[in-house]
Amino acid sequence: MIVEAKSAAPPTEDERRLRAPWRSVEIAFWVLAAAAYLLLPHQLPLLAQAAIGGLFALSVDLLLGIAGVMSLGHAAFFGIGGYVAGLLAQSGWGEPLSGLVAAGLVAGGCGFLSSFLVLRGSDLTRLMVTLGISLLVMEAANRMTWLTGGSDGLQGIDVWPIFGVWEFDLYGRTAYVYALGVLFACFLLVRRVVHSPFGLTLRGIKGNPRRMSALGTPVGRRLVGVYTLAAALAGIAGALLTQTTQFVSLDVFGFDKSSEALLAVVLGGAGTLYGAIVGALMLMELETLLARITPEYWQFWIGIAFMAQALYARGGILGFTVRLWTRLRRGVAAPSRTAP
Amino acid sequence: MTPALEMRRLTKSFGGLVVTNNVSLSLAPGERHALIGPNGAGKTTLVNLLTGVLAPSSGEILLHGEHITEKRPYLRARLGLARTFQVNQLFPLLTPLEAVVMAILQRRGIATRWWSGLTRDRAVLDEAWALLERLGLGDCRHEPTRELPYGRQRLLEIALALALQPRVLLLDEPAAGVSETEGRDLFTTLAALPPEVTVLLIDHDMDLVFRFAERITVLVGGAVLVQGPPQQIAADPRVREVYLGAESHG
Ligand SMILES: Nc1ncnc2c1ncn2[C@@H]1O[C@H](COP(=O)(O)OP(=O)(O)OP(=O)(O)O)[C@@H](O)[C@H]1O
Ligand SMILES: [Mg+2]
Numbered sequence: 310m311i312v313e314a315k316s317a318a319p320p321t322e323d324e325r326r327l328r329a330p331w332r333s334v335e336i337a338f339w340v341l342a343a344a345a346y347l348l349l350p351h352q353l354p355l356l357a358q359a360a361i362g363g364l365f366a367l368s369v370d371l372l373l374g375i376a377g378v379m380s381l382g383h384a385a386f387f388g389i390g391g392y393v394a395g396l397l398a399q400s401g402w403g404e405p406l407s408g409l410v411a412a413g414l415v416a417g418g419c420g421f422l423s424s425f426l427v428l429r430g431s432d433l434t435r436l437m438v439t440l441g442i443s444l445l446v447m448e449a450a451n452r453m454t455w456l457t458g459g460s461d462g463l464q465g466i467d468v469w470p471i472f473g474v475w476e477f478d479l480y481g482r483t484a485y486v487y488a489l490g491v492l493f494a495c496f497l498l499v500r501r502v503v504h505s506p507f508g509l510t511l512r513g514i515k516g517n518p519r520r521m522s523a524l525g526t527p528v529g530r531r532l533v534g535v536y537t538l539a540a541a542l543a544g545i546a547g548a549l550l551t552q553t554t555q556f557v558s559l560d561v562f563g564f565d566k567s568s569e570a571l572l573a574v575v576l577g578g579a580g581t582l583y584g585a586i587v588g589a590l591m592l593m594e595l596e597t598l599l600a601r602i603t604p605e606y607w608q609f610w611i612g613i614a615f616m617a618q619a620l621y622a623r624g625g626i627l628g629f630t631v632r633l634w635t636r637l638r639r640g641v642a643a644p645s646r647t648a649p
Numbered sequence: 650m651t652p653a654l655e656m657r658r659l660t661k662s663f664g665g666l667v668v669t670n671n672v673s674l675s676l677a678p679g680e681r682h683a684l685i686g687p688n689g690a691g692k693t694t695l696v697n698l699l700t701g702v703l704a705p706s707s708g709e710i711l712l713h714g715e716h717i718t719e720k721r722p723y724l725r726a727r728l729g730l731a732r733t734f735q736v737n738q739l740f741p742l743l744t745p746l747e748a749v750v751m752a753i754l755q756r757r758g759i760a761t762r763w764w765s766g767l768t769r770d771r772a773v774l775d776e777a778w779a780l781l782e783r784l785g786l787g788d789c790r791h792e793p794t795r796e797l798p799y800g801r802q803r804l805l806e807i808a809l810a811l812a813l814q815p816r817v818l819l820l821d822e823p824a825a826g827v828s829e830t831e832g833r834d835l836f837t838t839l840a841a842l843p844p845e846v847t848v849l850l851i852d853h854d855m856d857l858v859f860r861f862a863e864r865i866t867v868l869v870g871g872a873v874l875v876q877g878p879p880q881q882i883a884a885d886p887r888v889r890e891v892y893l894g895a896e897s898h899g
Contacts, residue, residue, distance in 0.1 A: 323746060323774055326791060327767040506754045507763035509743075513751050516740035523700060523738070524813065525726035525755045534761075 329504040338583060342489055346482070354481030359593050360488035361549045363586035364495055365566075366573040368542035371499055373571070374580030375508065376535045377515030380427070381436050382443025383543055384566035386416040388559075390544025392450065395463040395557040403469040409491065409548045416544020417537050424536040428529055440564070447562035462558030466551065477553065484553040491549055492586070495542055499582060502538070511535055512580075572611075576618055578625025587626060651714040653678040653847035654699070654730075654817050659708035661691075661698055661871075668694045669705070670871035676817070676847050678713075683850045683862035687891065691871040692851045693735055696819050700732050701725050712817065731815030733806045735822045735851075741795035745786050745805050748794065749777045752812035777812075784808045784838060800831045807835070817847045824852060836861060859883065867891070 390412035470476040551557040577588025599607035652675040661669035697703040701722035824832040
């Protein structure tokens with residue numbers, strides 16, 4: 310009898326957990342981000358930058374936090390996307406949305422091609438190869454002055470109004486709405502992917518690639534897929550930066566860019582998606598704050614903050630908050646649970 | 650009849666050390682075969698050769714008559730060759746439910762879907778639930794694997810292999826480190842496997858091995874010492890000498 314009762318269909322609990330429904334904090338997060346348009350009108354240019362940094366960090370989180378692939382050179386794709394959008398606009402096609410698509414496609418294509426180099430070997434090899442590729446790309450861009458403008462950057466970028474209606478303005482209003490909208494759309498895609506069969510496979514690969522291949526998964530091919538997607542998203546982020554600032558220079562390829570995104574992911578909480586966005590925002594605020602207080606040593610203090618986080622808030626700011634929250638709730642809930 | 654799994658003169662050496670020495674072995678479909686031998690005899694190495702984790706120095710492997718010697722590990726798994734690991738190879742952050750669902754999705758060939766959720770196919774959930782219940786993992790299926798007690802992790806190790814609905818199952822010391830009761834439950838589960846599944850079992854527990862297996866192969870120093878039905882192996886003086894000697898300090 311007991312056996313029969315047990316073999317009944319799985320409780321809806323299983324379905325609920327695997328489906329990963331939207332939580333109220335998530336909705337609150339996006340409502341708040343949209344409300345910033347009204348609440349912080351003077352911060353909009355900065356917030357637009359944060360949204361772009363957040364998208365770039367999100368692409369790194371997909372790679373590192375979900376699939377466990379370490380990269381020190383993800384800025385290569387950010388930069389490629391930035392230059393694709395810039396060159397398009399410079400050569401007379403300033404339509405922003407198609408610019409984004411083009412940047413995503415080219416960056417994704419480059420990601421696909423380079424993935425075969427990158428995904429061989431161990432974590433350490435990957436760090437070196439990704440870093441090497443990004444340095445090569447940067448040097449190539451530096452040499453091709455006729456195309457990229459070299460160290461002067463790309464001049465004369467004219468981006469058309471969004472949908473032919475909303476012009477980019479000096480106060481960053483359009484830029485913020487645009488960047489946030491694209492971030493949200495990309496986030497929806499990434500969230501969908503992470504909670505799909507493919508995404509579960511990626512988490513499995515991060516956890517134990519050896520077991521995955523014993524289960525019949527071609528680990529290399531899955532990683533090519535996620536590397537391509539992450540490169541495309543980084544390219545879109547780069548294009549956003551070009552379009553909202555109407556400028557692009559070789560900085561977009563920089564090692565700083567790659568390491569900042571990594572830092573944002575780790576600071577915010579790897580593998581959580583939101584951590585990447587929150588981390589990018591915090592890092593940006595922290596930088597401006599520290600640069601104001603100690604213009605010379607701000608990087609030093611960022612380093613200290615980073616170490617403190619690694620020591621005391623593992624799982625990032627998000628992990629820390631969740632732990633604090635569950636502890637508080639448990640503290641409140643404990644007495645009531647002892648009641649009959 | 651075509652053997653389910655066949656090894657032909659399989660040899661593997663690491664540098665000068667010959668770890669698998671000219672092993673020829675053939676398992677009939679549905680056979681329950683045990684592989685025993687002292688520590689370091691090369692049992693795990695043989696499993697690694699069969700599953701493609703290691704490439705043999707020479708020799709051939711056939712699965713249902715098909716040459717798989719050159720095939721990558723994931724392709725062998727797709728052909729119905731599943732294994733468990735002597736040392737757990739699990740997913741620390743995933744729950745048993747997630748891990749088993751992942752294995753089932755992979756077997757059903759829908760693990761590349763990125764546009765749909767995990768719950769689109771009700772049948773996958775039902776299957777995962779039934780499997781976890783069968784192995785007594787139902788009540789801990791939502792806990793991260795790394796937080797499970799060792800015995801439960803060991804069961805999950807087997808659940809993952811069974812989720813592939815293998816035609817040939819290689820079990821590398823499945824009961825290692827679990828309690829006596831858990832070990833008994835485990836063998837009840839294994840005994841209840843469909844009769845058409847071919848099983849190669851490695852274990853040090855002679856009681857279990859002799860009860861489970863129809864045929865036993867004794868491996869010593871990488872080579873087959875003797876092979877035969879349990880009664881013959883039990884009576885063989887060479888086996889007693891080699892194996893019981895090793896067991897007394899193992
Ligand atoms: N990668 C390797 N390089 C060198 N030697 C190895 C390697 N893998 C295994 N060996 C050696 O091969 C021999 C057989 O090891 P194996 O793990 O296959 O034995 P086993 O029969 O599974 O033993 P146990 O009962 O302890 O699990 C051992 O002497 C081991 O040291
Ligand atoms: Mg072994």
